[in-house]
Amino acid sequence: MSLVMSEPPTEPGIVLTEEQKRRRRARSIAIALALGAFVLLVYFVTIVKLGPDVLKRPL
Amino acid sequence: MTSLTSDTAELPPSLRSEVSCAEPSMAGVGDYIALLKPRVMSLVVFTALVGLVVAPGHLHPMLGFAALLCIAIGAGAAGALNMWYDADIDALMARTRGRPIPAGHVKPGEALAFGLVLAGFSVVFLGLMINWLAAGLLAFTIVFYAVVYTMWLKRWTPQNIVIGGAAGALPPMIGWAAATGGIGLESILLFLIIFFWTPPHFWALSLCRADEYARAGVPMLPVVAGAAETQRQILLYSLVLAPIGAAPWLLGCAGAGYGLVAIVGGALMVALSWRLRQAGAGAAAEGAAKRLFGYSILYLFVLFAALLVERAAGLQEFGRVFT
Numbered sequence: 001m002s003l004v005m006s007e008p009p010t011e012p013g014i015v016l017t018e019e020q021k022r023r024r025r026a027r028s029i030a031i032a033l034a035l036g037a038f039v040l041l042v043y044f045v046t047i048v049k050l051g052p053d054v055l056k057r058p059l
Numbered sequence: 060m061t062s063l064t065s066d067t068a069e070l071p072p073s074l075r076s077e078v079s080c081a082e083p084s085m086a087g088v089g090d091y092i093a094l095l096k097p098r099v100m101s102l103v104v105f106t107a108l109v110g111l112v113v114a115p116g117h118l119h120p121m122l123g124f125a126a127l128l129c130i131a132i133g134a135g136a137a138g139a140l141n142m143w144y145d146a147d148i149d150a151l152m153a154r155t156r157g158r159p160i161p162a163g164h165v166k167p168g169e170a171l172a173f174g175l176v177l178a179g180f181s182v183v184f185l186g187l188m189i190n191w192l193a194a195g196l197l198a199f200t201i202v203f204y205a206v207v208y209t210m211w212l213k214r215w216t217p218q219n220i221v222i223g224g225a226a227g228a229l230p231p232m233i234g235w236a237a238a239t240g241g242i243g244l245e246s247i248l249l250f251l252i253i254f255f256w257t258p259p260h261f262w263a264l265s266l267c268r269a270d271e272y273a274r275a276g277v278p279m280l281p282v283v284a285g286a287a288e289t290q291r292q293i294l295l296y297s298l299v300l301a302p303i304g305a306a307p308w309l310l311g312c313a314g315a316g317y318g319l320v321a322i323v324g325g326a327l328m329v330a331l332s333w334r335l336r337q338a339g340a341g342a343a344a345e346g347a348a349k350r351l352f353g354y355s356i357l358y359l360f361v362l363f364a365a366l367l368v369e370r371a372a373g374l375q376e377f378g379r380v381f382t
Contacts, residue, residue, distance in 0.1 A: 016083050020083045020084075020085060023084070023085060023087050024083070026087060027087070027088060027091075029088075030088045030091070041128070044121050045121060045188050048119050048121045049122070049188070
């Protein structure tokens with residue numbers, strides 16, 4: 001059992017074409033930018049809604 | 060080493076669908092943006108902005124931006140869910156067969172997941188950041204468009220875009236609710252303007268695409284009742300729309316500038332609908348329908364822009380809020 005598991009896989013699995021890699025990279029960048037924008041949005045909305053009170057909340 | 064995509068054609072049909080689920084996506088960022096129907100979204104954002112800006116009271120610009128972003132993403136999510144469900148119809152029509160799903164760029168499951176996630180996020184964050192009335196209206200809008208209109212009305216009745224038009228008419232009410240936390244008589248007027256604007260706008264387009272709708276089995280009014288009846292109903296709706304467009308001025312909610320724009324604009328809308336009715340059939344009718352379609356977009360834009368200008372210039376306080 002352990003011998004079988006230690007063998008390297010013989011099937012190549014899913015191999016992406018260059019175009020697929022390029023599009024996946026573009027999607028990843030877009031998701032990263034969207035997440036970054038979302039974090040900034042939540043940060044600024046929090047500051048606007050709470051104002052100076054953001055520092056006065058009980059720990 | 061070959062890509063998995065090219066191998067699937069050699070598999071038996073029973074296995075092809077299982078393998079296709081594991082195929083790497085070929086969707087580009089532009090395909091996901093297209094799923095959001097950016098042109099429809101721009102109208103939604105503009106009308107929501109007007110509802111938000113003309114509402115009494117003050118909303119911090121950052122919160123106003125966040126509200127508009129949520130409304131835009133919610134509208135985009137509804138568009139993605141619409142494209143997911145309507146992919147079979149879209150593939151049959153020249154206007155829509157280039158959309159991401161029928162073009163094979165995005166898989167239906169991807170569009171469904173994309174739409175559901177964005178819909179959930181937009182509603183929850185509008186509620187958390189602004190207020191839950193606005194979030195509830197946004198949720199209602201998405202469900203109304205994606206379920207009531209897309210899944211039910213569109214394939215069932217020629218009144219599909221009349222009733223379904225309510226979804227497109229709600230954004231100014233959402234903007235108003237975001238700014239005030241309530242629903243005002245004035246925001247209902249804005250809703251009614253878009254609601255009665257939608258049939259003449261959309262039927263003018265569908266007159267030019269009746270063959271495609273018939274081929275796709277969509278019971279649009281020109282397909283079911285013919286061009287003459289559609290032209291008659293366009294005229295009737297324009298006759299109702301013109302006074303409703305002027306109602307904010309007539310009721311004292313908007314200023315004289317808006318009143319002038321609404322009267323002239325409404326009269327032109329009726330005149331173009333009348334000319335379409337007189338044109339009958341053939342190339343002249345198609346030209347008249349295209350002119351009316353193009354003008355209807357300008358009419359709605361100018362009407363709402365007039366409210367914005369009056370508000371920005373401090374000429375008119377649009378109204379009071381009823382919470």
